[in-house]
Amino acid sequence: MTEAERQDAGEVLIVTGMSGAGRSTAANALEDLGWYVVDNLPPQMLKPLLELTELAAGVLPRVAVVVDVRGRDLFSDLPDAMRALRERRQIRVMFLDAADDALVRRFEAVRRPHPLQGDGTILDGIRTERGRLAAMRESADIIIDTSNYNIHQLATNVNELFSEANAARHTLTILSFGFKYGLPTDADLVADMRFLPNPFWNEELRALTGEDAEVREFVLEQRGAAEFIDAYAAALRPVLEGYQRENKRHSVVAIGCTGGKHRSVAMSHELADRLASVPGVKVRVKHRDLGRE
Known part of the structure; x- marks a missing residue:
């Protein structure tokens, strides 16, 4: 496949960010807009997925991939995987963030532990995650701070960002x-x-x-x-x-x-x-x- 054919294979959006910041809500909004959404994909699977979209020849024109720390040790490979993929295809990254106090309230509301807190507190998990995600945040094309959003406001924001011109909402x-x-x-x-x-x-x-x-x-x-x-x-x-x-x-x-x-x-x-x-x-x-x- 030529370079031009690769670039015309369709849009690719990486959705990542802090746990509790609204990745699932954003993914659902994208799916409603017609994107093909893949959730919790290990970074090592990004390259095969992009190759599949190229072979599909327009069948998957817009693909969104949710990548997060649920991949645990696999997540450390994400920055290298992203650099390699950006040399091959045009890829955008959307990073969802929120203030620590907002994230703590959300985890307490659903009564679930932070995926990285281990034997520590929710705040310990949040701080560990921020460290791991620092490089991805710096390289993101779109950063959305959801601290003051409810799920409907976040979905509306995503719709406004990614709806095609004149598309019905x-x-x-x-x-x-x-x-x-x-x-x-x-x-x-x-x-x-x-x-x-x-x-x-x-x-x-x-x-x-x-x-x-x-x-x-x-x-x-x-x-x-x-x-x-x-x-x-x-x-x-x-x-x-x-x-x-x-x-x-x-x-x-x-x-x-x-x-x-x-x-x-x-x-x-x-x-x-x-x-x-x-x-x-x-x-x-x-x-x-x-x-x-």
């Missing part, structure tokens, strides 16, 4: 359904369209669905329909913006009517049209009960 599913078949179990919010006249009782519309223009026009021209859709779309906008801030990546808004065939389907499409312009949100429409008799 939240996927909203608008799900039509029929109340007579039961509430959707995965719905975050539910709206009831049974306050509108039912097209089922119109002989010309009974055999059609909310996906047909005639039904959609009938539903939307009913008293209260326009007012509802305007108000509900306006109310959902700050909710969707808040979901992004809190790193909630998926949500389901369920729109119901009696059978899930006419009113809920028409209003689901109308709501999707209104919310399609919300920044950072990908909107999709599904119909749970449309095919039922």
Whole structure:
């Protein structure tokens, strides 16, 4: 493989840092963004992994590798392994750090020992780890101090750093359904369209669905329909913006009517049209009960 082919093999990010500083949270956020994440990889396995990504020819375009002191004696080989790999490929290192007092509080909260404390205290383990990681911190491309972050704030920071331009940060599913078949179990919010006249009782519309223009026009021209859709779309906008801030990546808004065939389907499409312009949100429409008799 030529040098140019190696450089085009994809992005590689090494995630390391202090125990308790949020490596797992960062790894989960990267995985949600589509990265292929390998956790707790011994440094000696970095070279074979990179060779695999080169052979995969774009199948693994973005690979994140979590490397930490859980490798114990193997971790001492990391600086040498990194130097050799950087001569071969473009690699970035993200180092997660936090103040000693913040790390102590986190270990005490989960009631687990520090992996390097041995017979000493949590603080002894933290200080030992800082010494071992000093060289990696100095060579890191990105350093994130998580002392004052909760897990949602850290995930949001990682998203902002590694999201592709214009990539959606939240996927909203608008799900039509029929109340007579039961509430959707995965719905975050539910709206009831049974306050509108039912097209089922119109002989010309009974055999059609909310996906047909005639039904959609009938539903939307009913008293209260326009007012509802305007108000509900306006109310959902700050909710969707808040979901992004809190790193909630998926949500389901369920729109119901009696059978899930006419009113809920028409209003689901109308709501999707209104919310399609919300920044950072990908909107999709599904119909749970449309095919039922």
